[in-house]
Amino acid sequence: LVVEGQVPGGIYTDLERAGVLRSGPLLYRFNDGNYRWIAFNDWNYALDFDVDSNLVNQPGVFLVLHGVDTIAEISLNGLFLGETDNMFVRYRFNVRNLLKVSNQLRVQFRSPVAVSGNRYEQQLMDYIVPPRCVPPEYQGECHANFIRKMQASFSWDWGPAFPSMGLWKAVSLEVYQSITLRDVYVETSLNGSDWQVDLLMHCETVDIGVSHSGTWTIRIFYNEDVLLHELIDDSLVSGDQEREATIEPWMPNGYGHPTLYNLSVSYSENEQVAIAKNLRIGFRTVVLVEDDLQTGGRTFYLQVNDVPIFLKGSNWIPADVLPELVTPEYIRDLLTSCVDANMNSLRVWGGGIYELDEFYQTADELGILVWQDFMFACSMYPTTSWFLESVSIEVVQQVRRLQAHPSVVLWAGNNENEAALRGNWYGTLSDFNLYRQDYIVLYVDTIREIVKREDPSRPFVVSSPSNGKLSEEEGHIARDPYSELYGDVHYYNYYSNGWNSSSFPKPRMSTEYGFQALPSVHSWATVADPSNDDDWSFNGALLSNRQHHPLGNFEMELQVSSRFGLPKTNLSTRRGLEDMIYLTQMHQAQAIKTQTLHYRRHKYQLSENGAGLTMAALYWQLNDIWQAPSWASIEYGGRWKPLHYFAVDFFAPFLCILTELDDGTVAAFVHFDRRQDLVAGTLTVSLRSWDLLDPLASFSSPVNQDMLADEPVWIRSLNELLNETGCTRETCFITSAFFDATTGQESIAPPNYLFLTSFPNVVDVSKVYVTQRSEWTVNITLLATDYVAAFVWIDSGTYYGTFSINGFMFYDRFKTVKFY
Missing domain, CATH: 2.60.120.260 (Galactose-binding domain-like)
Known part of the structure; x- marks a missing residue:
């Protein structure tokens, strides 16, 4: 062949x-x-x-x-x-x-x-x-x-x-006379109010041991206009080269602008340029803060340019199981979808690949922080000499390749291998010390030491999840890698009520959490035989073949049954599968919304046991690798699931969080990423019946820029509220809206809602009218019945694009939705 x-x-x-x-x-x-x-x-x-x-x-x-x-x-x-x-x-x-x-x-x-x-x-x-x-x-x-x-x-x-x-x-084929420039180490640091740039050129020569004498020329400039004209343009000698210039720092999305400068490095011998390399760099510092707390435990958060950052985002898996099929355009599309959903962070998961250059370049441009795992996941690994030698070369090359990107802010040695060893996932308990020694040799003695030497400018954690410094103090394998009081956690519980925040932990960082959902009808249609009924059955062989998570379909069926009730249609029919697609996707979206808002609320809150001060919510997972049941918010090919539309709101820089507290009260918290995101205005909380569009009761509370984020803006006894209005948990729900003090209009804070029990029957929207169509957008006006419609989903069919909102609660007389 x-x-x-x-x-x-x-x-x-x-x-x-x-x-x-x-x-x-x-x-x-x-x-x-x-x-x-x-x-x-x-x-x-x-x-x-x-x-x-x-x-x-x-x-x-x-x-x-x-x-x-x-x-x-x-x-x-x-x-x-x-x-x-x-x-x-x-x-x-x-x-x-x-x-x-x-x-x-x-x-x-x-x-x-x-x-x-x-x-x-x-x-x-x-x-x-x-x-x-x-x-x-x-x-x-x-x-x-x-x-x-x-x-x-x-x-x-x-x-x-x-x-x-x-x-x-x-x-x-690389052909050169003397040397070639492979990588440039770039470190930016603040010395008082002055920025310092340290550069180290990694070169490869024609002959080992032969010295070379020439001139390095270094220029840093902004865009095509040379604002910092030849900041450094001298033969490099010992000592610093100082220039005066106004520097705009690189900041993550939502915290400022990800300003990039052009760095040009060239080397010449005998007045002829031998090599040249151009990079885009950002002026930023990053620190992992682990301070002791009087209540027990330590903080765990990233500080960029002295600003504490709450990591909002997701986990990235390879965009395709066959990397050659991934295009720069598709990478940009996926990362742009992250920014569109108000994300500022992605964790590159350790079972995939060190991503293509275009991934990190786009993250630099968009202000997306990258938590970079090394490619080790959910396994013990050999520590033979050939393996360690190969890994050492890998780590050196990848750190040198990626180090200059301002988006990369943290290195992690592996995915879940500390937890796997401590938790005896693979029957290692009887020889625990043997496997712990292998773990230390690979991740601590080899990978961490190389990273410390090659890139001292970034924090390194040995594993995710881990207890941070405590893991090191306890011999690199923490007694409880999932402790809420230290480091980061991964949390999955498919048998809990994912719509009730009381079931979730209060960690310092949550770097994995999620629920599965089925792929859309349109994605499924690309892999299923349209004439084969079994391919279009929830209980069919094809869906079973694509469900790789043990008990995954059972768990999704249980979640739908608990929150919605199973559809009355036969799940072995196409209509039954379509109903389960809709219900699993809405369950997933609402569960991840509930969990994310729980983590965001505990950014400023510390429980009696010392848990809380959460500084990351990275759900699992952003993207799909094929058309199958998964945790992703974006399907293979780029189509948004309901979860991604929900992320636009639950990652908003300024929002209201409604929650039922343990003491029987219902409270509204105003949450913001930065103090300047907080807008003065009025928060209106409404109690609504499922069979009426007008609220039964509304309560308004002023919001000003001096408010504390850990104190509720509005709080009431739920029982008293229900009794006063003749409501029950089954017949009513609560909403919030924020009105700008200046304009009196609803502001950038998205509306929110709180269900008081498992979900009632969903009421369909009776009419949908397309009122305006242009080359780029479609305005859709929805007309409601006399009843509230929940989880309204607008399907674009085979048209590729996104809606301004989708999967929303519909309790207005009408709503206009744009399609881009």
């Missing part, structure tokens, strides 16, 4: 493009299993190429493979160059004496499934490094922890197994 390949690319996409895969597209129906044979085989790539004769005898000629997935032997013109064994490492081979005018490059890939399995068996001769395999519901491959490759490519509880092979990044 011989087909044409592409670079960047991979074997799955190459075979699909060549028409070899006859069962349809890679993600269609059951093809994740049908095409698994591809991963079990070895594949060879070959390229014939010519070069200009004057390149052959240059002093430095190097073949550079910027991304090889993963186990391969490289040869040029029949001569062996070397092996690759790490997807995250750039490989560089000196080919000066091998290169000809006409050449053949050959890359021989070995099956990653076979290699990882063999390594696991070899390790067993000493001791087991678990897990033995992923859960059977994952329908994946075993032993991803034995290969430095995207761990999720062997499958996860939200994604398929496509253990690909190929050249997933560019291959190039």
Whole structure:
């Protein structure tokens, strides 16, 4: 079998493009299993190429493979160059004496499934490094922890197994006379009121041990207008170069402007420019604050340019299981959706990849803080010499590549491996000290030490979740990695009432939490057979195949039953599936809203046991990797789920939080990210009946800029409120609206609502009129009946775009919605 390949690319996409895969597209129906044979085989790539004769005898000629997935032997013109064994490492081979005018490059890939399995068996001769395999519901491959490759490519509880092979990044010939500039270390710091920029150039030379004498020219300027004209433009000598300029610092979204400056670095010898590199940098500092508290525990929050930041956002997984399919446009679309939802942070999860340059460049531009995991997740890992050597190169290269980005604010050694070891997830308790020592060797002695050396400008935590400094004090494996009093937590409870905030913890940071929902009808239609009824059944084989989370469908059914009641339609029919899609998505959105507002409210509150002072709400997860049940707020392809529309409001910089307190009162809190976000005005709280549009009672309270965020603006006994109005928990609910003191109109604070019991029957909107259509927007006016309509969802069908609001409570006479 011989087909044409592409670079960047991979074997799955190459075979699909060549028409070899006859069962349809890679993600269609059951093809994740049908095409698994591809991963079990070895594949060879070959390229014939010519070069200009004057390149052959240059002093430095190097073949550079910027991304090889993963186990391969490289040869040029029949001569062996070397092996690759790490997807995250750039490989560089000196080919000066091998290169000809006409050449053949050959890359021989070995099956990653076979290699990882063999390594696991070899390790067993000493001791087991678990897990033995992923859960059977994952329908994946075993032993991803034995290969430095995207761990999720062997499958996860939200994604398929496509253990690909190929050249997933560019291959190039680098030709130069003396040196090349690979990376630039950039550190900005404040010395009083003065900004200091420290630069360190990482170079590669033609010959080891040969000294070079030349001139470095450094310029920092703003946009195309050189506002800081040649801030530094001298041959570098010992000592500082000082210039006077007004600097605008880089700030995250919602806290200021993410101002970027252009940094140009060039090197010349004999008055000829040998190398040049251009970067965009931001002036910002970052500190992880862990101060002791008298009530017990420590704070845990990030401070950017001396400003404490509440992290609002989500967790990022790979945008595609096959990285070559991800485009810069799609990355920008997803990150722009984050900013549209008032987010300022993303956690790059440790089972995926160190993202493409375009991801970090876009995050820099949009002001999105990046919590960057190293690529280790939910496993124990070997600590053999070959593994540690490969990881060391990986960490050095990735830290140097990403360090100059102001968006990257924290390094984390792994995802959940401290918790896995302490919690005995994989049966390690009987040899706990052995696995703890392996843990320390890999994450503390190797990864942390390299990060401290390569990038002292950022905080590093060994794991997420962890207790921060306390984990280190307790031997790097905390007694309780999920403590509310220290560090960050991951919290999932699918059997609790996700619409009741009393069930949630009060951590210093919540960096994972979530509920599943089904994909939309439109996403599902891209992978299901329209003529196969079983594909359109909630109980069908296709949905079961796509549900990788153990008991996931049962849990969603339980959640819908508890909050809504199950639909009366037959769940084995298409209509039943469509009803469950709507209900699981609305349950997910409301549950994550409730949990997020709980965390935001406890930013300023400290419980008697010392819990609270929460400074992060990063829900799991932002994006999907395929069309399946998942925790995502944005579907594969970019379509917003209801959750993402809800995020626009629950991450608003200024909002009202309604909550029922433990003492039987109902309270309204005004919450803001910054004091300047707080607008003076009037907060109106209304008690409403489900069968009336006009409120039964309304209460107004003034809001001014001196108010304390931890004290309620309005509070009443719920029982008294219900008795006064003749309401019950089942017949009424509570809403809030904020009116600007200057204009008297509803302000930027989104309206909010509080349900008093499990949800009643949803009343449909009776009429929808499109009143205006233009090339870019559609104005839709909704006319209500005499009843309140809850969770109103407007479907754009096959049209791609977003609405100004969606999934909303409809208790007005009419509402205008725009479609962009």
